[in-house]
Amino acid sequence: MTQTIIGVFHTFQDAELAQTRLEAKGIARSDMRVHANDERSTMSTDTTVDDPVVRPAGEVHEGAMARIEHFFKNLFGDSERPEEIGHYQEAVRRGGALLSVDAVNESETERVRDALYAAGAIDIDSRVAQWRNTGYTGYDRNAPDYTADQIAEERKAFPVVQESLEIGKRSVQTGGVRVYSRLTETPVSESVSLREEHANIERRPVDRPATAADLREGFVEIKETAEEAVVAKTARVVEEVVVGKEASSRTETVTDTVRGTQVDVERTPGSRDASVDVPSTKKTTPE
Template sequence: MENTVVGVYDSYAQAQNVMNELLACGFSRDEIQLSPETSDRTSTQTGDAGSGQHSGIGHFFRSLFGMEDEEDRQHHDIYAEAMRRGSCVVTVYAANEQERERAVDVMNRFDAVDISERESQWRSQGWTGYDQSAPMLSDSEIEKDRALYGQSRTQSMDTQDMGTQHMDTQQSGETRIPVVQEELRVGKRAVQRGGVRIYQRMTEKPVQESVQLREEHVNVERHPVDQPATEADMNALKEGAIEMRETAEEPVVSKTARVVEEVVVGKEATERTENINDTVRRTEVDVEQMGASDRSATGATTAADTSMTGAGMRDMGRSDYADTAMTSDDSDYRTHWQNAYGTSGGRYEDYDAAYRYGSTAAGSERYKNYRWEDAEPSMRSDWERDHPESAWDKVKDAVRYGAERVTGRQQRH
């Protein structure tokens, strides 16, 4: 399997798109394997069935990796476990190195799963290897498993970002703030849009025509006569026979075929221009000069605000955190919490991040000119992405209070 490329995807639709793109790039259907072959996961078998016969995933990966050494068995276990957890596997058998690189490029464009990261996450949860007797995960179990993976991946990225920032500060005495800008790239691919299928069949219908037919009949009549015989009568007095035949017409049917219509099937190619409307993001860095009296408050608030996730920090830009350096005193937040949430139980610490998030967002360029009604959907999306463990409806009043405290548009709730 020197030129064999294997890609793992979290949805059947995603894997099907990869296969269609590979076909459009010139690979034949015999060179591409999609497992499972249908989106119906209930029909997929995860191990050996019956009297030792291989089926489903087990048979496929044994034929792919061979199971000849420990490395082959490890590959078998990892990919088989991915399918047990609801992923799909696309395999391409490339004829040479050039085709292999082309297949890798296509698979990466569709966000193939980093199987090494998945394996590390599984092992951190206690997974020790593929168990062929283990059942397929249900839809709810798959959703939970991927949510845990996304959460652990975000935490890992945040840790790396903080570690990099700390290292730069310690080694060079300066902090580097990256300005990130997205670029929009639009490509195209051929997809099936339908077509026509023409059937040719024979039909019969009854027809009726009229024809005149002529028939002849022989009539024999006897009449009594009493007269002298003439010479002609005497000459006829001898033996003989007279024949008179009857004739009749009968219909004769014949058929002739004529071409009465033609069906012409062809294709017409047209071109159209489609405008792609999307958004690209860019981080903006604002520098604010602070006096000596602001330093202590800034340091205290910045330390508290680092409890927010790295994803949120990257979305709003590092400079936005400077805007939250209003005061290190959270007594105003605690007073609001006591009035709004105190009777429902819980702790102030459960809402502290929400107050900080609202004040940070309101001080950023992204939201400073928005009304709460306009900004809430976007702020809710960011919050639920970065804090999946905290429901928006539970903390939105705290977020709003933190935002309105910065803008000076506080309302009574």
């Protein structure tokens, strides 16, 4: 069974662009229609595929909205239509555009729905919630189209900004160690005992008769000796200084402040000009 999927877009050009994108994805152009009021020039346009109608600005609103009424009547018949249909008509009244696509089966329905959102279709429920904050209670066919200034005012955007904190790492030089090897001289003092031998000559007075042994020649040699200190040096390695690096890790908590903007919506009371009469035939659909 054929199903009709409707996407809401900000402008007629957005809906046309979405139509082109869907056609590139295999959706037949004959299965798509664009409904809109193009009020950006002196002419307004109510467009359906292969049947563009351009009328003077003074005549277009009634014709365009009547064609949209007829479009929804064909979909739902003469029975009471859901309230949501009025929301789609209200979107057109506020300068938006509708793109309707006929899908022949459930698989194509899902493909079309995804394609519409990918092309920038508006979430109508969210948009209606915004309208209700400004007093919207339902579509009123007697209400005039939005002017270009009203459209621009309603679509004024306030960016919501949120900073994020990104923590990175970098290597910095925190110092270092230089190791030098140099020759040192340290005075030392050691005590050593040295032995010496000296010749000792002693003369003693003697009074005795001389013998033949006493009258011969001879000699005796005595050598004197002495010890002296001998210095010898030996070098031994008593310590090693090993130079290297070791890594360690630590956890540091970074505390900072991120900035952002918050958009608050405040509803202000309306005012009614006492000189303007409200027709008694005007009906408003309850919220």
